[in-house]
Amino acid sequence: MPQVTMMLTPGFQFLALGVQAAFELANVLQGERYYTLSITSAEGGAVLSSSGFAVPTTRLDEAGPIDTLLLLAGLVPPPQQDEEMLAMVRARAKEARRVAGLCTGAFLLGQMGLLDGRRATTHWSYAQEMRKAFPQVKVEDDRIFINEGPVWTSAGLTAGLDLAVALVEKDLGREVAGAVARRLVMHHRRAGGQSQHSELLALAPSSDRIQKALLHAKAHLTDPLTVEDLAGVAALSPRQFSRAFHAETGQTPAKAVEQIRLEAARLMLEDSRLSLDQIARNSGFVDLRRMREAFMRHYGQPPQTIRRLSRAA
Structure with missing residues (x-):
């Protein structure tokens, strides 16, 4: 034994x-x-x-x-x-x-x-x-x-x-x-390659304005989500918004939006049977090539590998 x-x-x-x-x-x-x-x-x-x-x-x-x-x-x-x-x-x-x-x-x-x-x-x-x-x-x-x-x-x-x-x-x-x-009533078995934490939690903005902009981004992933768009949600000028955003999160708005899109795409990879093209569109990437490049930069693995690791569990 x-x-x-x-x-x-x-x-x-x-x-x-x-x-x-x-x-x-x-x-x-x-x-x-x-x-x-x-x-x-x-x-x-x-x-x-x-x-x-x-x-x-x-x-x-x-x-x-x-x-x-x-x-x-x-x-x-x-x-x-x-x-x-x-x-x-x-x-x-x-x-x-x-x-x-x-x-x-x-x-x-x-x-x-x-x-x-x-x-x-x-x-x-x-x-x-x-x-x-x-x-x-x-x-x-x-x-x-x-x-x-x-x-x-x-x-x-x-x-x-x-x-x-x-x-x-x-x-x-x-x-x-x-x-x-x-x-054990585990909601689902997680493969070893899954992400540990939420990008919104990791960014942890301190002001309501920046939080509101991030929540808007998460709810409207297929929109362009430019600095001007997010600044409007926060009721700040683009210049003020960019400064405040970086001061509170340590990230640029563009980088944070990419991370939120990546997290949404990863969850869809792990929990849905949508095609990679559909996931790219639903998470706001222009196309599958752009999503793949972002995955390689952030996770060091292409989307199909992360899906395979998840399904292995």
Whole structure:
């Protein structure tokens, strides 16, 4: 029976423990105990979570043979661990068939050097910090999870469930993984290539005028959406609008409109069966060629690849 071992660090986020449910449900659906589950830490004993609850653990180096090692950390990246602890975890990770860093747990993989030369993701708000800390890692902050050989990483906390279901699919097939997702009442299974966050949320304008212009853009994607159009919605001159927009969002209006169109197109790719030409028109791109160029600039992948990744799930 493959053993799935979770390793906790002090201050871990309690919600992350929920990924165990994917493996428990797989056992239920199989009608047998396919996976065994264990919760460990570097030193064993009770480990305090970020919310103040303590969870009993066994020592990682005393756990039996590990098939899948899941590393959990907190709402903020874990500090640099001492080398003795990292050496122990590194040894157990290399013995395992696969290892995953959930959310900020990816920083532990980085500290062990297991991400060097690999693609990895983490919560988008810590992606830049991860790039600085681990320059040998290709950090992709717009992915739900990434699988690089035996090493997996995921984005924010709920993305850990998507990763866990993907692990179940690797072991037991798509049908079982889909049944697990339904039991978990996951709205839909997200492929690893999906976007982590909303462009409107990322832009985060502070004034009602700029917010109103952005909401207008989202509701009228097939309109030209020139600076003059958006400035009129905001009741500002084009010059005033451009200045205010950049000051509040850090983007030009044209760049922000492209990002909103890209997000709309991506959602249509993932959730509809519209043709690529229809999606290009519905999201306000002049034609499929322009949409493809924008996808390559922003995501590094053409639209058809993102659709294929989504449908694979």
